[in-house]
Amino acid sequence: MARTHVAIYPGSFDPVTNGHIDLVKRTLQVFDEIIVAIATNPSKDSSLFSVSERLEMIQEVFRGLGKRVRSDSFEGLLVDYADRVGSHVIIRGLRAISDFEYEFQMAMMNRGLKPKIETLFMMTGESYFYISSRLVKEVVSLGGDVSGLVPTIVLKKLKEKFTSGGLSRQ
Ligand code: PNS
Secondary structure, three states, X not given: OXXXXXXXXXXXXXXXXXXXXXXXXXXXXXXXXXXXXXEEOHHHOOOOOOHHHHHHHHHHHHHHHHHHEEEEXXXXXXXXXXXXXXXXXXXXXXXXXXXXXXXXXXXHHHHHHOOOOEEEEEEOOHHHOOOOHHHHHHHHHOOOOOEOOEOHHHHHHHHHHHOOOOOOOO
């Protein structure tokens, strides 16, 4: 029987954006399955959304793509997680050149930790070059409109966070 090729797409996904969705769809053209994996670090977590909120949004957003997209969260080293789920491919998105240094350092560190695990970089679609979860949060917190940059469910949750959710606009 042919092997299933599974890739891990790790990140904070705080929250998932249309850029992430684009990357998942691109990855599915190359791999059979993708695991969208939220890295958690309880000792220094400054995320806007809890892990369960982030997982819920990811599940909702990728529901239409069926079983080929799984969602998960993990604590500890990414390379150990990769071992646990039996994948040796880490997918990361590259937007502008400014992403490169950070990504290069992580890829080299992960390779040093576990040489059999490869990091593959996918180029983000042109329309998503400037989207980041951090900027999306900042814009919404200041009352700006990010529709078109995030899925509808994420837009709704962001608005809830910055209004009734108790977080004030600064
Ligand atoms: O979306 P992000 O914040 O750029 O993702 C960074 C992430 C989650 C991929 C990275 O911080 C990570 O892999 N964290 C897990 C812990 C780990 O393995 N750290 C060493 C990375 S070299």
